[in-house]
Amino acid sequence: ANLSLWGGRFSGGPADALTELSRSTHFDWRLAQYDVAGSRAHARVLHRAGLLSEAELDGMIAALDRLSADVASGEFAPQPQDEDVHTALERGLIDRAGPDLGGKLRAGRSRNDQIATLVRMYLRDQALRIAGGVLDVVEALCEQAAAHPEAAMPGRTHLQHAQPVLLGHHLLAHAWPLLRDVDRLRDWDARAALSPYGSGALAGSSLGLDPAVVAEELGFDGPVPNSIDGTAARDVVVEFGFVTAMIAVDLSRISEEIILWATKEFGFVTLDDAFSTGSSIMPQKKNPDVAELARGKAGRLIGDLTGLLATLKGLPLAYNRDLQEDKEPVFDACDTLEVLLPAVAGMVATLTFHPERMAELAPQGFSLATDIAEWLVREGVPFREAHEVAGECVRQCEAQGKELHELTDSELASISPALSPQVREVLTVSGSLASRDAVGGTAPVRVAEQLEQARTELERW
Ligand code: ARG
Numbered sequence: 001a002n003l004s005l006w007g008g009r010f011s012g013g014p015a016d017a018l019t020e021l022s023r024s025t026h027f028d029w030r031l032a033q034y035d036v037a038g039s040r041a042h043a044r045v046l047h048r049a050g051l052l053s054e055a056e057l058d059g060m061i062a063a064l065d066r067l068s069a070d071v072a073s074g075e076f077a078p079q080p081q082d083e084d085v086h087t088a089l090e091r092g093l094i095d096r097a098g099p100d101l102g103g104k105l106r107a108g109r110s111r112n113d114q115i116a117t118l119v120r121m122y123l124r125d126q127a128l129r130i131a132g133g134v135l136d137v138v139e140a141l142c143e144q145a146a147a148h149p150e151a152a153m154p155g156r157t158h159l160q161h162a163q164p165v166l167l168g169h170h171l172l173a174h175a176w177p178l179l180r181d182v183d184r185l186r187d188w189d190a191r192a193a194l195s196p197y198g199s200g201a202l203a204g205s206s207l208g209l210d211p212a213v214v215a216e217e218l219g220f221d222g223p224v225p226n227s228i229d230g231t232a233a234r235d236v237v238v239e240f241g242f243v244t245a246m247i248a249v250d251l252s253r254i255s256e257e258i259i260l261w262a263t264k265e266f267g268f269v270t271l272d273d274a275f276s277t278g279s280s281i282m283p284q285k286k287n288p289d290v291a292e293l294a295r296g297k298a299g300r301l302i303g304d305l306t307g308l309l310a311t312l313k314g315l316p317l318a319y320n321r322d323l324q325e326d327k328e329p330v331f332d333a334c335d336t337l338e339v340l341l342p343a344v345a346g347m348v349a350t351l352t353f354h355p356e357r358m359a360e361l362a363p364q365g366f367s368l369a370t371d372i373a374e375w376l377v378r379e380g381v382p383f384r385e386a387h388e389v390a391g392e393c394v395r396q397c398e399a400q401g402k403e404l405h406e407l408t409d410s411e412l413a414s415i416s417p418a419l420s421p422q423v424r425e426v427l428t429v430s431g432s433l434a435s436r437d438a439v440g441g442t443a444p445v446r447v448a449e450q451l452e453q454a455r456t457e458l459e460r461w
Helices: 016-022 025-048 054-073 085-102 111-147 167-192 211-217 227-232 235-261 289-312 321-349 355-361 369-378 383-400 409-415 421-426 429-435 444-460
Strands: 152-157 160-166
Touching (some): 025 211, 054 085, 111 235, 111 321, 152 355, 152 429, 167 235, 235 289, 421 429
């Protein structure tokens, strides 16, 4: 018997090589329950259109319910000859409902509109799950910020000491991009919330089936406005791939810093034993593998996104079989984040910070030079000149191997008459931090407000 969905026109079955190439059940089977849900909704619109009697509808729904239970228990699984999830489930339905009734369900739908719909359903659920995992990382960052309200650290640009900042300010600077990622997922969902079901192969259905009814039953806001677009477009899938890649990139940036902070040279953090690994040869080693895997897997998600874009480039409308390649990249992104997010959240939550070490380094590298310049500006010195004067302070310190606060009163005065001993007020880390008290700045009062703001964002979800 020809087990495919298109026996009539063909004199023989497909070549083994085609079957092997064509098969997608090893990755699309995860859509099986969404496919069954789509089938229930489709059966109902067939009934509304007078194409299934009341009894046939009842029989169809009962068979689909049994099929769904058998899929869930593993009792029903795809066989090697099943091309894809749709083919396998049609076989399962016909086994349960008989060929006469089971064979009626395919009317007015195509695998092209089915698959476009199922991917959206699956990714919408995944988006919620991923958002939850991202928020756990944000929460861990907020907890660490809250636990260290006073700790200062060297803020860096170009990885060089720049100006002292509060540790909490820095940690929250990692929380905000992640909150925007969650926002992106929510925003993406508005575009994913339109159902392609009813688009048929590309031109829509002639059988009087209402796509709006199916859309509503499947939890969508409505049907897509164009059946060609509904079956051919994958921008929604690509956009999901972008947001997940962005999440991974954001995690990689936190991770890179944790890797640096955990080095002997920095000594800013100690990783918890539960979130670090040892070496098979060097007994002393404690390695930041979670952070390194996060950094590495970001590359993988970028690959998923670019692979997907490459698949779509130049593809004519409407459905082309190339589109079957849309699923593995985003499934990989989902699976990767599913294991990555809890590990990163746990690693961040269990970090032990060493505030003394960070405080010791915070003023080093002449990171208070800007404070001298800005103090001079408050004394009426033009910034251009103030910058020169502060630069001269740095030059002299560098020559003598000392820090800015170690310049004597006479050294200060000889650099510029405007440099009275009062300048020392800003030559401390706490003075510098407190002075940056505009909205968004690193002053402890502002960071405390910012933490509340981030927590309010967390509550919103
Ligand atoms: N398995 C296909 C996919 O994932 C859907 C089937 C459409 N196949 C076809 N020959 N029209 O895109």
